[in-house]
Amino acid sequence: MANSPSGESIIGRFVRIVSAFDDRHTSMSVAELGRRTGLPVTTTYRLVNDLLLERLLEREPGGDIHIGTRMWELVSRGSKMLGLREAALPFMEDVQAVVQHSTTLGILDSDEVLYIERLGSDKTIVDITKIAGRLPVHATSSGLVLLAHSPAAYQDSFLARPLTKFTETTLTDPAVLRRHLAEIRQRGFAAMPGVIVPESSGIAVPVFGPDNTVRAALSVVVPRNEENTAARVPVLMAAARGISRSLGWRGELKGTLRQSH
Amino acid sequence: MANSPSGESIIGRFVRIVSAFDDRHTSMSVAELGRRTGLPVTTTYRLVNDLLLERLLEREPGGDIHIGTRMWELVSRGSKMLGLREAALPFMEDVQAVVQHSTTLGILDSDEVLYIERLGSDKTIVDITKIAGRLPVHATSSGLVLLAHSPAAYQDSFLARPLTKFTETTLTDPAVLRRHLAEIRQRGFAAMPGVIVPESSGIAVPVFGPDNTVRAALSVVVPRNEENTAARVPVLMAAARGISRSLGWRGELKGTLRQSH
DNA sequence: AGGAGGATTACCATTGAGCGGGAATCCGAA
DNA sequence: TTCGGATTCCCGCTCAATGGTAATCCTCCT
Structure with a gap:
């Protein structure tokens, strides 16, 4: 599926184009877009025009383009x-009202x-969390919660890779991590x-x-040494239970909580 | 730009496919997708596979597909x-805390x-407002605020069309609407x-x-006869001023507020 | 088990949309 | 005015996309 000598489909190029935009680059000229994507000039212009026609991209007065409202x-x-998000937001507001620092909702993807x-x-x-932003699994409380409740096979394959050590406290040893995951499931x-x-x-709990x-994982980020974990976990x-219930969860059955392992 | 006899580009078909999903249909089988989009069966399957490869669509255990996380x-x-949204949310939360019913943020598009x-x-x-949902301009307070601050040429072309009367109080007469728009700008x-x-x-105010x-327009929806407009408008x-300032607005200059007209 | 009906995959001849190099044109800054 | 970059125009090549048909898979239902 690729009309181009490079062997790339239009869809692939579409992804390249959309990927060229991020929170620091929400708009740019077509020429710059071509540079960022590495696509041939002519191809870029043609593709951008197609996308403009469908309003997936939009041209601003200056000539720069950005991701179109229609696309959003x-x-x-x-x-999905x-x-x-809608199920979670009201409860997140409650958490935020109490914790005051920062409340996030994260899922496991790629x-x-x-x-x-x-x-x-x-x-x-x-x-450093951002909406639509990514962080490594093993170096975030949310990630560890998500991993802890993932299928055993996935955990194994994940823990088999080398893990980057970001700070003194980052866990990178598979054995240590496994113990932590068990603890996370239990607690x-x-x-x-x-x-x-x-x-x-970070303090995180699972959403079912x-x-x-x-x-998903619901979490709060607080300054180090002000964790106050005991008080925040119940909140x-x-x-998380409220969100889970909004999603159609009907309360945990004894034992099934850990069935994934 | 169209490889198909129907004269439609891939991008166009991509839009058709994504459009087939909405809040009531977040996932469906490929066959159903083909029916909803009206695309030939084979073409649908091929295209869906391309999109799955790029993770723009995702296949669920049952075989149904849905819009992929990567796409979102x-x-x-x-x-943009x-x-x-990020500029507005904190202030919207404040409004919501006071008004208790429903707070929305809307923009003018198409x-x-x-x-x-x-x-x-x-x-x-x-x-009936939904996130990523649409409503007519002339039948919403948000719409009228947005229209009131649009370029005169746009207002003229808009008011030239026939307007649907949804309820007794829906304004459809261009002359009456014009008077209202002027009032909205003034007040x-x-x-x-x-x-x-x-x-x-609905009660709505502009965001600059x-x-x-x-x-954008910031608005609240409240039960009829409990408008309490006088108390809610200041909130x-x-x-709205807070949101505007977050967006880089530096306070209105006398007279410029209505410069668009 | 058998079979009906739909979903999905496999196959394949046809063709025009996509491709991209190159050149012309536009435009703003020096 | 000159200059450099952005944008548009031009055009022949070619293979990816197309979509019909048919085979296969799957899931109920009898």
């Missing part, structure tokens, strides 16, 4: 992400944590001090779907 | 919508109001009782960008 609309309207919602932009803490939460940036700690599998857990 | 991620990450964020899901009121808000559904009223043009206005 189509994807948001049909994506909205359902999860061996990374993808954050799909985030409340709070407290400048006093270091929090129902993950509390990780400074595993990705030394200044901040109707089939009792873990859909998170209550909220 | 790419679009969200690069879209996120910036607006002659309709497109809602990009919504807080509150109070079942006691009739509120700084729109308060519309039951113009789309008779049971609910750095160049003093209107970027909305304060929030």
